[in-house]
Amino acid sequence: MRDENQLHAAVVELVAMDDASIKYSTVQNWYPGDEEGRGGIYNFVTKRGACRGARSKISWTQVETGSAITWKYPSCILQGEGSVGEFYSVAVTNNCQQADTGTKMIHLGRNTRSTIIAKTISAGRSDSTYRGLVRVQPKASGARNFTQCDSLLIGDRCGAHTVPYIECRNMAARVEHEATTSKISEDQLFYCRQRGLSEEDAVGLIVNGFCRDVLKELPMEFAVEAQKLLQISLEGSVG
Amino acid sequence: MISPDRNGPLNLFTSRLEGITGAERQQAVAALQRAGLPTRRVEAWKYTALRALGQSSLSAPAALYDAKAARAVLDDVLSAQDSLASLPRLVFVNGRHAPELSVLPKAVTVTFFADTPRFGTAAAPDRDPLVALNTALAEDGAQIQVEAGVDGGALVLLSIGLGVQGSAFSFHPRHAVILASDARLELICVQAGQGAYFHNPVTDISVGSGAALEHVTLQLEGAEAVGLGTVYADVASEGVYDSFALGVDGLLLRHEVHARLGASRAAVHVNGVQRLGGSQVGDMTSVITHAAPDCISRQTVRNVLDGHARGVFQGKVLVEQIAQKTDGYQMNQALLLSPDAEIDAKPELEIYADDVRCSHGATVGALDDEQLFYLRSRGVPEAQARQILIEAFLDETLGLISHAGAQALCRAMLTRKGAAGESA
C-alpha cells in the first residue's frame, strides 16, 4: 500500500462579499514517499477565491511539508473596490519530493491590493518551484502588488525555481516583485553551535527564522505545529 | 500540410523552403516542418505573437536597392552621433553586404557568409524556430574575427532595411563574432531602416578566455518592420560578454540573447532599454546559463511604454549544479506613460546549485506625481518635466554602455523618440 501513490484532488472555492474577510490556513503533511521517492501522495489541489464585495479580503496561508508531488495555486480574483488578496506560503521539500506552488492575483477592481510572500526550502534531491501570476487589468486603477519569493537550498543536489508572471495593463498601478536564493551559511551554523545549539536545532532555528514572515500569519496553535513540522521534514538533511 | 494554427505563420515562407540543399539547411527545414513558427501557445512566445508578419508570402529581397535611400539612412545614423563616422563599418542593405558603403577595419579579420557560409556551433535551430528559419534562408552576414591578444577597437555593423511599396520580403543575415583569448572588441550593431520588411538576424558569438566583447545593439527598424534578432554567446574562462540592447523603432521587435558561461570566472551583462509608443510591441528575452563555477551575470532592463505599446521582458537565469559560487542579479523595471500601455514580465530563476547568490526583481509603475509636481512648481513645463523624469529613469541603465559613442547614439535616439512622442 505504501509503495503506491494516492491522489488527493480537492477543490476549495471562497467568495467574500462587502466587508467580509476570509482567512484560509492549511498545514499539509501528507505521506511524502520514502527516501527513494517510492510511494506518497499526489496532491493536486484547486483553490480559488473571489473578492466580489467592496473592501472584502481573502487570505491564503499554507505550510506544505508533505506529499510526493504538490501542485497548488490558490488564487484571488479581486473584483470589489478596495478588496485585498494575500498569499503566504512555506513549502519544504526533502528527499525526492516536488512542490510546484504559487498563486494568481487578478486585479479587476479599483484600489485592489495583493501581497505574496512565498518561502521555499529544498533539501535532498527535491525540487521546489514558486509559480505565480499577478495581472492588473485596465480598470484596476490604484492597484498595488508586492511579491517576495525567497528560496533556501540545503545541499547541492536539490533545485529551487522561481517563475513569476507579471502582466500590468494599468499605468496607475504599482507592482513590485523581489526574489532571492541563498543557502544556510557555514557562518550562521557555526555561530549557533558555538552558542551551544546542536546542528539540527541550528538548522531548525535558521529555517524558522527564514519562514517567520509566513508563520506569523498562522493561527497560534497552527504556528507551533508548523514550526515542529518544518524541523521534522528536514531531519537528516544536514551533515 | 502546413496549417497556420499549428505551424504559426510558416506558410508565408512555403515556396522559399522548397528545394533547399545542404545538410544544415535541410535539417533546419525539417525542424521547421516539425515545430512550425511559434504561436503564443509556445511558452517562450507566450507574450509575443508573429501576427505582425502579415498575410502575404514573404519573398527574398530584390538584388537591387535604392542607393540614395540607403545613403540617407546611413547619414541619418552618423549625424545623430558624428564620432561614429570615423569608425570602420560594415554596412548591409536588405541583408546583403554593400561594399560601397562600408569602411573595412584593419585590426580585425572580416569575411562574408555569402562567400564562405559557416553556421557556427552555438545556434540551436532545433529549439528555436526563428533560428531554423534563418539557417534555412541565410544569404549573407559578417564573420568578424579578432586574433589572440589583439584589441580590435570599435566597429560599426549597420543593417539597413529598405521597405518597397507593394512588396513583402524578409532577410536573414547570419553573423559571427569570434574573439580569441585576451582579444577585445567593441561592436556597435545598428539596425535601421524605413517601411515594411522582416529582419531576422542570428549572431553567433564566441568570447575566448580573458577576452572582452562589448556588444551594443540599436533596433531602429522601419516603422512597419518586424525585427527579431537572436544572439548566442559562449563565454570562456575570465571572458566578458557585455551586451546592451536598445529597442526604439519598428512595429514588432524582439531581441533574444542566449548567453552561456562555460568556464569559471566568466561574466555576462545582458542589459537593455525599450522606449516604445503607438502600437509597438517590444520583447527582450534572455536565457543566461551558468555552466561553470565562480561566474557573474548582471541584467538590468528598463522599459518606458507610451500609447498602446506593449513591452515584454522574459529573463531566465539557469544555474547548473556545477555552477557553485554563482553571483547572479537581474532587474526589470517598467514605466507606463499611458493608460493603454502594457508590460508583461517573466523574470525566472532555475537553480540547481546551493552555494549561490541569485536575486531578481521587477517593478511596474507610473511617473511619480510628487516628483512631477515638484518640477512643475519650480517652473518646468509639464512636457519637459515628464521628459526629465523619463531620462532620469533610463539614465543609470544607459550608463552601463562603456563605449562613449555608442552611449551617446542611444541617448540621441531616445531623445528623438521622446520628442516624437510628445508631439504626437
Add this chain to the structure above:
Amino acid sequence: MSQFLEISGLNARIDADGQEKQILRGVDLSIPPGEVHVIMGPNGSGKSTLSYVLAGRDDYEVTSGSVQFQGQDLLAMEPEERAAAGLFLAFQSPVELPGVNNANFLRTAINAVRRARGQEELDAVAFLKLAREAAKTLSMAPDMLKRNVNVGFSGGEKKRNEVLQMTLLQPTFAILDETDSGLDVDALRVVAEGVNRLRAPTFSALVITHHQKLLDYLVPDRIHVMAKGRIILSGGPELARQIDQEGYAKFLSEAA
C-alpha cells in the same frame, strides 16, 4: 590537577580556493584558572585562526598538536559540546540571523547549554527577567532583545550583543576576538566590565586585541605575542605597554 587550558604543538591549516595554507605552526600556550591572558600580534599572524580552532570551526584542519580543556580533549568535541563545557567565543564579526528573534535565540542557546550541563531549563518568564536585567547592565536599548540576531545592528550594538550572550551563558573560558575593534571608549568599558563581572577563580579569558586601551580596564595576567603562527614571546602586563609604544617590529626581529 592539570592546567585549565593547555595548548601544545598546535598546527592547523585552511583549504582556501583549493590551496592549503598553514596558519598555525606549533602554538604552545597554557592558561591557569582565574587568569586573563592576552594575545597580540600583527595582522595575519594567526590570532583569529587560533580562536576558531579552539571553538571548533571545521574549515580549519588541525594537522598536529593537542588542546586539553579542564581535563578533556577539546579537539575531539563538537562546537556545541565545547560551548556546553564552558567555552565562549565572542566573534570578531558577529553573524546575522535574519528572522531569528534575539531573545528566542538567547533562550534556545541558554537552555541547550543548561540541558547539557544537567541544569534545569529556564521558562520564558524567568529568562526574560534575566535577559532584561543583563541588557540593562550593559546599557543596551530594551528593543534589542526583540530584534533579529545582529540584523541591522551597528558595530557597537553587535559587540554589546556578544557581551550580553557571554553574560547569560556563564562560560568558564571566554575568547574575545578583537571585540574592542571599532568601539568608542564607552563601549570599550562595557566590554571590559562584562569580562570583569565574570572574573572568578574558576573563570579564565583569552583576549585578542591590538590596543592597550582595553587592557587598561581589564588588567591582564599575561601577554603573549603571536607571529607567523606561533607564540614568540610572553611576559607580564608591561609587555603590552611596551608594544603599544614601540610596535611589533623590534620583537619580530629579535625572534627571527
